[in-house]
Each structure stands twice: as structure tokens, then as C-alpha cells.
Amino acid sequence: MSDVSSVLFVCTGNICRSPIGERVLSGMAERAGVAISSSSAGVGAMNGHAMHPYAVEVLDEHGYDATVFESRYLRPPILQGVDLVLCMTRDHRAAAQQLLPVRWKRMFTVAEFAELIDIVDGSTLDEIIAARSRIDTNSAHLDIKDPMGRPKEDFERVFGEIEPRVATIASWVARTAVATGDRR
Incomplete structure (x- = not known):
């Protein structure tokens, strides 16, 4: 069985960045024929709000499903x-770790996890967790800045930061699923 069959993306309001991550991973996994659950939540979210219209537009323009959110x-x-x-962001990671400290090792920034996959190519989740000390987990380059209240170009920037990192993660998930025979 694959190390990872469910992924949660976390941001602040759960209407911009984390839904983009969720939908990009869902789309990539579906195209690769890999069964994975992708969801999202926000550390300051209000339940039941729609995705930001610019996030919807950017996802639609890149061929990802932005419906029913x-x-x-x-x-x-x-x-x-x-x-x-x-x-x-690192702040979201810290908030998640405070909410459920027992699971802290499985909580990363998107950029951090993608970077670790590149360092320990083809490894298990446990090996990626163990490699965490090989990067600066407090570096500001691990944050994807919030586009809320900004023009559509900022949402495009966010998408441009998220999609390649999620592609790295999706590829890793697919490799580990193939290695363990856990494809659909």
C-alpha cells in the first residue's frame, strides 16, 4: 500500500491557495490513474464559503475542476x-502542528515537501520525514503568499508556484503507488 492515500492542503481562509492545491492534485492524480483523496481547510476559514472567483478562473483556465467547493x-x-x-506557509504548518501535535511529522509546507522529494528521490514518506533536517524548514522561500484582496495576476502567480510543486508531489505519489502496487 502507498504511504500516502490522502492529502490535506491548508491555508488561511480556504478559498484561494489551499483549494488550488487540492484541485491540482486531484486532477493530476486522476490523469495518472492514482487513487488519492485530496482535500483542503483553512486555519481562519468560515465553513461553507465558495472558492474565490479568481481561483476558480485560474483553475478553469488551466484545465482543473473548480466546481462544487x-x-x-x-x-x-x-x-x-x-x-x-x-x-x-510556515505559519499554517505551525498552526496545524499546534492543533494535533502527535501528527506534526506529517505536516509540511507544499514547497518544503516538494524540495524534500527532490533531495531523497523515490523515497518513502518515512525517509522524507527523516530528511527534513537537510533543509532550512524556517526559510521564507517555503511560503506561498496570500493573493486575497489582490488582482487576478496574484492568483496566477500563486497557481504558478503551486502547480509545479504539486506536480512533483503527484509524481512521487504515483511512483510510490506503482512501487507498492497500489494503483486503481
């Missing part, structure tokens, strides 16, 4: 129910 507030049971938590 409702934001949700991050709670410990949401964190407990997933294999991997990918946060948009």
Missing part, C-alpha cells in the same frame, strides 16, 4: 483523518 475551518479531526498535510 465549500470552505472548512481546520479542526483536529480533519488533520487526524489524512496521511499528509501540506500547508501554504
Whole structure:
């Protein structure tokens, strides 16, 4: 069985960055024929809000499904129910780790996890967790800045930061699924 069959993306309001991550991973996994659950939540989200219109536009323009979405507030049971938590910033990672400290090792920023995959290519989740000390986990380059209240170009920038990193993660998930015979 693959190390990771469910991924949660975390941002602030769960209407911009984390939904983009969720939908990009879902689309990539579906195209690769890999069964994975991709969801999202926000550390300051209000339950039941629609995705930001610019996030919807950017996803649509790049061929990802932006339909049927409702934001949700991050709670410990949401964190407990997933294999991997990918946060948009170091602050989101810290907030998630405070909510469920026992699972802290499975919580990364999106940029951090993609960088670690590149360092320990083809490795298991445990090997990626163990390699965490090989990068500066407090570096500002691990944050994807919030586009909220900004023009559409900022949402395009966010998409441009998220998609290649999620592609690295999706490719890793697909490789580990193939290696363990856990494809659909």
C-alpha cells in the first residue's frame, strides 16, 4: 500500500491557495490513474464559503475542476483523518502542528515537501520525514503568499508556484503507488 492515500492542503481562509492545491492534485492524480483523496481547510476559514472567483478562473483556465467547493475551518479531526498535510506557509504548518501535535511529522509546507522529494528521490514518506533536517524548514522561500484582496495576476502567480510543486508531489505519489502496487 502507498504511504500516502490522502492529502490535506491548508491555508488561511480556504478559498484561494489551499483549494488550488487540492484541485491540482486531484486532477493530476486522476490523469495518472492514482487513487488519492485530496482535500483542503483553512486555519481562519468560515465553513461553507465558495472558492474565490479568481481561483476558480485560474483553475478553469488551466484545465482543473473548480466546481462544487465549500470552505472548512481546520479542526483536529480533519488533520487526524489524512496521511499528509501540506500547508501554504510556515505559519499554517505551525498552526496545524499546534492543533494535533502527535501528527506534526506529517505536516509540511507544499514547497518544503516538494524540495524534500527532490533531495531523497523515490523515497518513502518515512525517509522524507527523516530528511527534513537537510533543509532550512524556517526559510521564507517555503511560503506561498496570500493573493486575497489582490488582482487576478496574484492568483496566477500563486497557481504558478503551486502547480509545479504539486506536480512533483503527484509524481512521487504515483511512483510510490506503482512501487507498492497500489494503483486503481
